[in-house]
Amino acid sequence: xxxxxxxxxxxxxxxxxxxxxxxxxxxxxxxLSILDENGDMWITPTGVDKGTLTPNDIVCVRADGRxxxxxxxxxxxxxxxxxxxxxxxxxxxxxxxxxALVAFSIAHKVPDTRLFHQAWxxxxxxxxxxxxxxxxxxxxxxIAQKYAEGFDSVIxxxxxxxxxxxxxxxxxxxxxxxxxxCKVLIKAHTIGEPKYLTDQQLQLQSKSDSPIESFEYDxxxxxxxxxxxxxxxxxxxxxGYRQGLLTTTTGTFSARIDxxxxxxxxxxxxxxxxxxxxxxxxxxxxxxFGKHPSRAVFSHQAIYDAQPTVGAVINACPIxxxxxxxxxxxxxTYTIPESYVFVREVGLLPFExxxxxxxxxxxxxxxxxxxxxxxxxxxxxxxxSVLAAFDKLEVLEHSAEAVLDAQPIGGHVAMSQQIIDDxxxxxxxxxxxxxxxxxxxxxxxxxx
Numbered sequence: 074x075x076x077x078x079x080x081x082x083x084x085x086x087x088x089x090x091x092x093x094x095x096x097x098x099x100x101x102x103x104x105l106s107i108l109d110e111n112g113d114m115w116i117t118p119t120g121v122d123k124g125t126l127t128p129n130d131i132v133c134v135r136a137d138g139r140x141x142x143x144x145x146x147x148x149x150x151x152x153x154x155x156x157x158x159x160x161x162x163x164x165x166x167x168x169x170x171x172x173a174l175v176a177f178s179i180a181h182k183v184p185d186t187r188l189f190h191q192a193w194x195x196x197x198x199x200x201x202x203x204x205x206x207x208x209x210x211x212x213x214x215x216i217a218q219k220y221a222e223g224f225d226s227v228i229x230x231x232x233x234x235x236x237x238x239x240x241x242x243x244x245x246x247x248x249x250x251x252x253x254x255c256k257v258l259i260k261a262h263t264i265g266e267p268k269y270l271t272d273q274q275l276q277l278q279s280k281s282d283s284p285i286e287s288f289e290y291d292x293x294x295x296x297x298x299x300x301x302x303x304x305x306x307x308x309x310x311x312x313g314y315r316q317g318l319l320t321t322t323t324g325t326f327s328a329r330i331d332x333x334x335x336x337x338x339x340x341x342x343x344x345x346x347x348x349x350x351x352x353x354x355x356x357x358x359x360x361x362f363g364k365h366p367s368r369a370v371f372s373h374q375a376i377y378d379a380q381p382t383v384g385a386v387i388n389a390c391p392i393x394x395x396x397x398x399x400x401x402x403x404x405x406t407y408t409i410p411e412s413y414v415f416v417r418e419v420g421l422l423p424f425e426x427x428x429x430x431x432x433x434x435x436x437x438x439x440x441x442x443x444x445x446x447x448x449x450x451x452x453x454x455x456x457x458s459v460l461a462a463f464d465k466l467e468v469l470e471h472s473a474e475a476v477l478d479a480q481p482i483g484g485h486v487a488m489s490q491q492i493i494d495d496x497x498x499x500x501x502x503x504x505x506x507x508x509x510x511x512x513x514x515x516x517x518x519x520x521x
């Protein structure tokens with residue numbers, strides 16, 4: 074969706090719907106605003122159900138202070154106004170009370186966004202503003218002071234979070250990414266100590282921005298298979314976002330067309346809504362003219378070149394799997410039969426692998442070992458089709474969540490090697506040559 078074509082009132086409603094639908098605020102909580110080119114502020118109203126908000130509910134506060142609309146502006150209007158006054162580069166503000174960020178707010182802590190590169194890229198260092206009475210000038214001044222110091226994301230003491238951006242979608246992406254960062258940190262602490270990216274590792278991301286040669290593409294020559302794959306990818310990207318497997322800013326999908334070509338999601342991309350025509354074709358290492366593929370394009374290309382039976386590849390940062398990624402731990406699939414049958418043995422690769430060691434990546438991610446954890450970079454899965462790869466991603470995330478949820482009740486009991494051997498024989502799985510016959514450091518079954 075091209076949000077820049079929307080009227081502010083429509084964009085505010087659509088964005089609030091996303092925030093409410095994904096349980097990042099309550100019926101009465103949170104407020105959004107956009108400052109337009111005339112200096113007028115469009116802002117959500119006070120006392121209106123966020124779940125049924127319509128464009129007619131949006132309030133306009135003109136540059137001269139006149140209020141136009143059916144309602145009064147949000148009670149937090151003072152801090153929106155104060156932020157815009159000190160930061161002329163910001164044109165939108167998001168404030169809400171998502172659960173993980175509120176947890177940090179009431180613990181009087183700020184998350185370290187060096188947990189994964191997108192969190193750092195989106196938010197940088199996060200500030201903490203001392204408590205102020207909601208709706209007061211005092212609160213506005215305390216928040217504005219942090220923005221004046223150069224911060225874009227501010228945790229509010231016992232109150233939630235506030236994120237500013239050049240556009241509303243920019244502010245929303247910071248907000249959503251920061252909430253994911255907090256959720257991952259909370260989950261990670263149930264299994265170990267999270268590890269953070271170094272300056273060198275953060276700089277590796279720029280290697281993914283290398284230019285790619287282009288070729289002229291004629292859409293009139295599109296085959297039925299390509300049309301089908303374009304639509305499949307779009308449906309599964311949107312589905313993945315709905316299920317929390319992706320965020321607005323994280324996640325790459327690709328699908329092989331034939332031995333020379335594959336489709337991949339573009340960069341940048343809002344995973345909430347992607348259109349078939351936005352996907353990028355890669356042919357013999359070159360991209361469609363005028364389009365920009367995901368920065369994961371080189372790793373996907375390497376897998377297709379090395380594994381001819383792989384039909385689709387997905388990178389994702391789902392919250393539970395990410396907890397293992399930031400603790401540098403693999404995900405145990407000796408949990409239920411479905412987990413082992415669909416995902417097999419899960420690998421664990423250093424953060425740097427996808428940037429400078431693609432040979433190791435292609436040896437680790439195979440049809441026999443279709444999933445791997447990337448330290449501080451999520452997970453990567455491969456399948457013979459888009460559906461198969463997506464299924465593996467779902468199973469992997471569900472397995473991770475089950476293991477994490479088992480920790481407070483005594484920890485999970487892994488299936489025995491005898492059960493695994495039976496599954497291998499029953500489903501004709503074979504044993505991955507790159508994996509040990511007996512997984513290391515696995516929890517032993519309890520005596521009964």
